[in-house]
Amino acid sequence: xxxxxxxxxxxxxxxxxxxxxxxxxxxxxxxxxxxxxxxxxxxxxxxxxxxxxxxxxxxxxxxxxxxxxxxxxxxxxxxxxxxxxxxxxxxxxxxxxxxxxxxxxxxxxxxxxxxxxxxxxxxxxxxxxxxxxxxxxxxxxxxxxxxxxxxxxxxxxxxxxxxxxxxxxxxxxxxxxxxxxxxxxxxxxxxxxxxxxxxxxxxxxxxxxxxxxxxxxxxxxxxxxxxxxxxxxxxxxxxxxxxxxxxxxxxxxxxxxxxxxxxxxxxxxxxxxxxxxxxxxxxxxxxxxxxxxxxxxxxxxxxxxxxxxxxxxxxxxxxxxxxxxxxxxxxxxxxxxxxxxxxxxxxxxxxxxxxxxxxxxxxxxxxxxxxxxxxxxxxxxxxxxxxxxxxxxxxxxxxxxxxxxxxxxxxxxxxxxxxxxxxxxxxxxxxxxxxxxxxxxxxxxxxxxxxxxxxxxxxxxxxxxxxxxxxxxxxxxxxxxxxxxx
Amino acid sequence: xxxxxxxxxxxxxxxxxxxxxxxxxxxxxxxxxxxxxxxxxxxxxxxxxxxxxxxxxxxxxxxxxxxxxxxxxxxxxxxxxxxxxxxxxxxxxxxxxxxxxxxxxxxxxxxxxxxxxxxxxxxxxxxxxxxxxxxxxxxxxxxxxxxxxxxxxxxxxxxxxxxxxxxxxxxxxxxxxxxxxxxxxxxxxxxxxxxxxxxxxxxxxxxxxxxxxxxxxxxxxxxxxxxxxxxxxxxxxxxxxxxxxxxxxxxxxxxxxxxxxxxxxxxxxxxxxxxxxxxxxxxxxxxxxxxxxxxxxxxxxxxxxxxxxxxxxxxxxxxxxxxxxxxxxxxxxxxxxxxxxxxxxxxxxxxxxxxxxxxxxxxxxxxxxxxxxxxxxxxxxxxxxxxxxxxxxxxxxxxxxxxxxxxxxxxxxxxxxxxxxxxxxxxxxxxxxxxxxxxxxxxxxxxxxxxxxxxxxxxxxxxxxxxxxxx
Numbered sequence: 001x002x003x004x005x006x007x008x009x010x011x012x013x014x015x016x017x018x019x020x021x022x023x024x025x026x027x028x029x030x031x032x033x034x035x036x037x038x039x040x041x042x043x044x045x046x047x048x049x050x051x052x053x054x055x056x057x058x059x060x061x062x063x064x065x066x067x068x069x070x071x072x073x074x075x076x077x078x079x080x081x082x083x084x085x086x087x088x089x090x091x092x093x094x095x096x097x098x099x100x101x102x103x104x105x106x107x108x109x110x111x112x113x114x115x116x117x118x119x120x121x122x123x124x125x126x127x128x129x130x131x132x133x134x135x136x137x138x139x140x141x142x143x144x145x146x147x148x149x150x151x152x153x154x155x156x157x158x159x160x161x162x163x164x165x166x167x168x169x170x171x172x173x174x175x176x177x178x179x180x181x182x183x184x185x186x187x188x189x190x191x192x193x194x195x196x197x198x199x200x201x202x203x204x205x206x207x208x209x210x211x212x213x214x215x216x217x218x219x220x221x222x223x224x225x226x227x228x229x230x231x232x233x234x235x236x237x238x239x240x241x242x243x244x245x246x247x248x249x250x251x252x253x254x255x256x257x258x259x260x261x262x263x264x265x266x267x268x269x270x271x272x273x274x275x276x277x278x279x280x281x282x283x284x285x286x287x288x289x290x291x292x293x294x295x296x297x298x299x300x301x302x303x304x305x306x307x308x309x310x311x312x313x314x315x316x317x318x319x320x321x322x323x324x325x326x327x328x329x330x331x332x333x334x335x336x337x338x339x340x341x342x343x344x345x346x347x348x349x350x351x352x353x354x355x356x357x358x359x360x361x362x363x364x365x366x367x368x369x370x371x372x373x374x375x376x377x378x379x380x381x382x383x384x385x386x387x388x389x390x391x392x393x394x395x396x397x398x399x400x401x402x403x404x405x406x407x408x409x410x411x412x413x414x415x416x417x418x419x420x421x422x423x424x425x426x427x428x429x430x431x432x433x434x435x436x437x438x439x440x441x442x443x444x445x446x447x448x449x450x451x452x453x454x455x456x457x458x459x460x461x462x463x464x465x466x467x468x469x470x471x472x473x474x475x476x477x478x479x480x481x482x483x484x485x486x
Numbered sequence: 487x488x489x490x491x492x493x494x495x496x497x498x499x500x501x502x503x504x505x506x507x508x509x510x511x512x513x514x515x516x517x518x519x520x521x522x523x524x525x526x527x528x529x530x531x532x533x534x535x536x537x538x539x540x541x542x543x544x545x546x547x548x549x550x551x552x553x554x555x556x557x558x559x560x561x562x563x564x565x566x567x568x569x570x571x572x573x574x575x576x577x578x579x580x581x582x583x584x585x586x587x588x589x590x591x592x593x594x595x596x597x598x599x600x601x602x603x604x605x606x607x608x609x610x611x612x613x614x615x616x617x618x619x620x621x622x623x624x625x626x627x628x629x630x631x632x633x634x635x636x637x638x639x640x641x642x643x644x645x646x647x648x649x650x651x652x653x654x655x656x657x658x659x660x661x662x663x664x665x666x667x668x669x670x671x672x673x674x675x676x677x678x679x680x681x682x683x684x685x686x687x688x689x690x691x692x693x694x695x696x697x698x699x700x701x702x703x704x705x706x707x708x709x710x711x712x713x714x715x716x717x718x719x720x721x722x723x724x725x726x727x728x729x730x731x732x733x734x735x736x737x738x739x740x741x742x743x744x745x746x747x748x749x750x751x752x753x754x755x756x757x758x759x760x761x762x763x764x765x766x767x768x769x770x771x772x773x774x775x776x777x778x779x780x781x782x783x784x785x786x787x788x789x790x791x792x793x794x795x796x797x798x799x800x801x802x803x804x805x806x807x808x809x810x811x812x813x814x815x816x817x818x819x820x821x822x823x824x825x826x827x828x829x830x831x832x833x834x835x836x837x838x839x840x841x842x843x844x845x846x847x848x849x850x851x852x853x854x855x856x857x858x859x860x861x862x863x864x865x866x867x868x869x870x871x872x873x874x875x876x877x878x879x880x881x882x883x884x885x886x887x888x889x890x891x892x893x894x895x896x897x898x899x900x901x902x903x904x905x906x907x908x909x910x911x912x913x914x915x916x917x918x919x920x921x922x923x924x925x926x927x928x929x930x931x932x933x934x935x936x937x938x939x940x941x942x943x944x945x946x947x948x949x950x951x952x953x954x955x956x957x
Contacts, residue, residue: 079532092531099525101532198532205756233534234759312756315566318575319529323622335570335620362566362751371753 002479003486005164005218006246009066011486012059019052019059019069022486023113026071029484030115030162036143039156040116041076041134042084048113055111066246067225068111071484073157073166076117077124078209079198080104083114087200088132089122091346092326101198102233103167103209103226110225115163118153122348123317124169124202126150127177127420128405131350136407140480141183141447145404148181150174154212155182161483165213165222169199171206172305173399173424176436179212180399180449183438184477185466186212187219188424190457191431192237194223195230201316203309204235206428214477216437216467220246223459239457251464254287258465259392263298264423268401275440275448276398279469283396286472293388293395297381298426304381305425306418307361307374313351314358320346353414378429385430389455394465398423399436399449423451433459435466438477489680489715492688493646493707494602494638497653498631499663500609500671501544507608507630508535508578515669519614519623527608527628529573534757537562541630542585543771544662545606546763548632549586550772551660552601552653558768560585561760562606566751570622571611579607579633581752591636591652592780599649600637607631632662638677638688643707650674650703652780658842659779659804667698674703679724680714689714690724694731694738706731710738782807790820799828805844812850818857825867826857830874847881856884866940901934901942905950908933916955927951 003011011017027045034040048071055069074080077087079097086092100108108114119137121129129152130136137153139145140160147156151168155178158166168175170188179186187210194209201207211222224246229238260280265273284290322328322342329341347355361370388395400420405412427434432455439450450469454462506513509526525533549556563581589601611627613620634653640646654665654672665672679691692714694706709731714724730741777785779801786797800810806827813823835841856877860870865888873887880886908930909916918926930951934942 077532085531087531095531097525097530097532099530099533197534200531201757203756232536234536235534235757311753315564315576315751315753318566318568319531319573321568321570321575323570324528324573325530339568359751362753364749364751367751367753 002161002214002477004215005066005070005213005221008070008164008486009068012069017486019055019111019113020049022069023048023052023071023115025484025486026115026162026164029160029482033160033162033482036138037140037156037160037162038135038137039119039153039160039162040073041086041088041119041132041153043116044083044114045116047083048115051108051111051113055113058111065110065225066221067107069113070164071113071115072107073115073118073154073163074104075120075151075154075166075168077120077169077200077202078104078167079200080114080117084117085200086117086133087123088120088134089346089348089351090133090327091320091343093133095326097198099198102195102230104198106226106228118151118157118166118168120153120168121150121174122351123200123313124150124171124174124207125313125350125354127173127417128409129153129178130407131348133348138407139182139404142404142445144406145446146181146407146409148178148400148404150178151186151212152178155179155184155186158182158184158212158214159477159480161480165211165218167209167222167226168212169202169207169209170424170428171203171208171309172428173421175210175212176399176424176434176449176451177420179436180438180447181404183441183447183449184212184214185216185219185435185437185470186210187223187435187459187463188427188433189223189227189459190237190239190433191428192235193227193239193433193457193459195228195233195236197230197232197236201312203312204316205312206305206309208428216435216463216470217246217249219435220244220249220463220467223463237457241457241460245460245463248460249464249467251468252287253283253465253468256283256288256394256461256465257291257392258283258288259291259293259388259395261293261295261298261388261395261397263295264395264397267422268398269403269442271442272398272401272403272448276396276450279439279450279473280396282469282473283465286468291392293392295381295384295388295426297377297384300377301381301426301429302418302422304374304377305421305429306357307370308378308429310354310358311362311371312358314355314362317347317351317355322346350414381426382430385426385432385455389458393454393461394458395453397451397453399451400424403442403444403446403448427451427453432456433462435462437466437470439469439473488683489711489718490683490685491641491643491707491711492638492679492681492691493640494677495636495640495646495649495703496675496677497634497636497650498673498675499548499634499657499665501541501630501632502661502663503538503540503544503630505538505540506628507538507541507606508628511628513629517625519621519625522625523627527573528624529575535578535755537758537761538630541606542761542763544630545585545604545632546768546771547660547662547775548634548657549589549604550768550775551656551778552586552589552591552604552634554586554589554601554604556586556763556768557583558765559583559760559762562755562758563752564755565607569610570620571613571627573611573624573627577608577610578755578758580605591649591656593645593648593652597639597645599639599645602635602637604632604634607633643704643711646676646707647700647704651700654700655779655802660775661804667700670698673698676703676707676710678707678710678714680711680718690726692724692727692729694729695741697731702731702733705733705736706738709736713738776804779804792820792824796824796828799832800824803841803844806841809844809846809850809853813854813857816851816854818854819861822857822860822867822870823854826853826860826870826874830871831878834878846878848877848883852877852883859884859888863944866935868940898946901947902950904934904937904942905930905947905954907937908951909954919952919955
């Protein structure tokens with residue numbers, strides 16, 4: 001069993017190990033494994049070692065935050081001052097922002113040690129991380145399979161112990177799906193709980209940054225470190241969670257009302273269904289009240305998601321024109337030609353597909369039939385969730401209908417691939433929090449993920465339920481062969 | 487054949503807030519290219535806009551000054567189009583929920599030109615063409631604008647000019663913009679079509695973009711109306727297109743259009759929350775508005791009794807009007823105060839801008855002290871004017887320049903002698919006064935003032951004259 005953040009924090013504090021030593025252990029492991037696994041797309045070892053030295057000083061001075069000196073990774077769509085941030089897209093190759101994302105600013109202040117930028121689907125569009133312009137990361141559990149996406153690198157880094165924790169972003173499941181495919185923990189916080197400033201936008205009304213970790217407790221610790229309102233993000237909320245969420249994880253689930261909606265189980269792989277059923281029984285045995293509920297509008301969640309996310313993306317990605325930053329076509333005859341060529345060369349197929357979809361649904365004549373209707377259904381989905389949370393504390397659902405796809409899975413059409421998001425997108429549409437935690441393995445040994453969904457700003461209950469399951473089911477993450485040895 | 491002009495005007499006005507609409511960058515004009523910029527106003531990946539509350543306030547001010555209804559709930563939309571000066575490839579604007587709606591501007595004739603809407607939005611950057619290259623300066627990117635859209639109620643070039651002038655003056659007055667058309671802080675787009683008198687259907691319209699002076703608005707409308715009339719007379723049809731007015735040739739020609747369609751794919755900006763302004767705040771803003779310029783003009787004429795010409799010279803500059811009213815509050819007379827401002831102070835101010843700034847070295851109270859000396863006939867207007875110039879140059883009060891003998895004037899004996907002379911020289915006027923035609927006494931005042939260079943105490947002279955005439 002690997003050490004969690006609080007255990008490492010204790011070892012750092014009693015001088016059993018220094019942050020520099022810890023960082024070096026991770027650097028060694030990355031050097032060994034990354035050439036195969038392709039998890040990091042940019043390594044920041046020099047700055048990591050400097051940060052580690054500084055963290056050791058902070059630790060010496062005492063009163064350092066819990067995450068001080070602990071090596072971690074950031075998804076490549078989170079802006080890092082002076083370090084490349086490319087969204088794994090050709091169009092942003094070489095782009096170095098001159099500002100930090102708020103989350104990174106917060107972590108840096110607390111002594112975080114950044115090992116590098118993690119691989120992802122281009123502009124977070126995809127659920128296998130195969131749309132990355134750097135090629136797909138491999139699933140450390142079985143390198144013939146994808147990591148899931150879009151935060152595939154972030155999930156794999158934690159899985160292979162090439163980072164203690166990482167940050168990802170989740171627009172339609174991009175933290176939870178790879179967490180489930182790689183067998184780690186992934187938390188998508190309430191929309192607004194974490195600042196989006198410096199997160200390169202995909203679907204602005206859905207995007208949310210969150211942690212990928214080895215344990216629920218670590219997820220709570222990292223969430224504690226990054227949450228909070230930000231005057232640079234109007235959509236962020238300074239919600240008062242009362243105290244540190246990591247400190248109040250222990251909770252008896254007796255009397256906890258757990259909702260199970262049949263709609264989440266439509267077309268789910270039977271192995272996954274039986275794992276989740278087992279988990280629900282475990283809760284029930286321990287005194288939780290299981291409520292069978294219904295969320296009829298969920299059937300429409302997937303098209304609603306793809307309409308809204310693509311509409312917003314088509315607008316958000318308009319700025320990549322080769323004028324101010326990133327890739328620019330080398331030859332052109334006019335400004336319009338330059339912009340067209342730059343975008344044709346710079347964007348991959350999936351990004352182009354979503355830009356076209358989004359442009360279409362916003363065009364005059366189609367706006368009412370698609371975008372406007374999607375917004376109305378979004379409200380209906382919100383109402384249904386609100387009603388459900390009147391009688392339930394949390395909902396339990398699978399994270400994905402299937403376990404990891406094989407790499408280069410050619411059998412699937414884009415729409416078939418979109419179906420993998422069916423269990424995760426409703427949560428983004430409603431802006432509510434959800435966690436994916438490991439819940440067994442399928443017959444091929446691939447991890448299964450279980451989702452626990454809460455009401456707006458209900459992270460505490462979600463984490464408590466997840467922590468309870470993790471502890472009672474004994475689903476802990478083992479060491480990874482070749483991963484950092486501490 | 488005669489045609490009727492149907493015209494509406496869209497006006498963009500840059501708001502004089504200190505910072506930009508979505509970030510903390512300065513809105514100051516000029517500056518080295520790309521120095522008033524940050525990640526937000528240059529659309530860097532990951533940056534997010536924060537709506538400047540001052541912009542909302544200023545727009546509400548404009549709405550209230552133009553008799554609009556204020557929508558207390560509103561939101562921002564994205565207007566998507568591609569152009570190198572627009573760094574995000576969308577402009578954050580307002581589409582279906584503008585801040586202000588349904589106002590009007592009243593013309594001198596009493597006709598009201600409807601204001602359809604006022605919304606807030608961001609300005610774009612500027613393309614600079616130099617040495618065969620095109621550069622982009624984003625200093626203006628993110629400067630707050632309001633767009634004021636009129637109803638197609640304007641039916642002549644003169645009305646259009648009056649509308650724009652009244653709009654400009656009102657916006658300056660309430661302090662939300664300097665509305666300098668040459669510098670682009672106020673720009674007008676004119677929509678124009680023709681129809682036969684009595685027709686209720688609108689003709690095909692054209693849009694003349696970016697007109698940068700009031701007189702060009704008038705000229706452009708005349709030119710475009712003529713162009714359209716010629717086409718219609720020849721049996722042709724008007725093509726809906728964007729035009730540009732060329733002041734050198736005084737003509738209107740089609741503009742090379744930006745290469746994009748009209749489909750802006752508007753949708754609510756997910757980065758900016760819906761916002762509301764409570765009624766209380768609206769009332770607070772309403773209460774903070776100064777007396778509006780055309781209300782003031784009416785009052786100057788109807789209540790203060792100023793002649794229209796004088797009133798019009800004073801009311802249009804807010805600072806001048808404040809100075810004038812300040813002097814009145816100190817007890818100066820309306821007539822002398824107004825005449826001294828227009829006759830003496832304005833003689834040092836050649837440009838509109840100088841009058842707008844009204845940067846003078848004396849206070850309204852010092853000015854009033856001088857005016858009162860003239861009011862009490864202790865000095866005549868000529869002396870007052872001369873003294874005022876010295877005061878303006880030095881910033882010193884009137885006492886510094888008016889000698890005791892100026893005030894003491896003429897001895898009683900001299901005055902009596904002069905009165906006798908005046909009566910002798912004007913026997914008919916004296917008879918008129920005796921028979922009750924009181925105004926005739928002015929003839930004798932004139933004589934005495936001429937002889938004394940205006941220094942005689944006119945009240946003393948009047949008493950003496952009446953005594954001597956025996957009226």
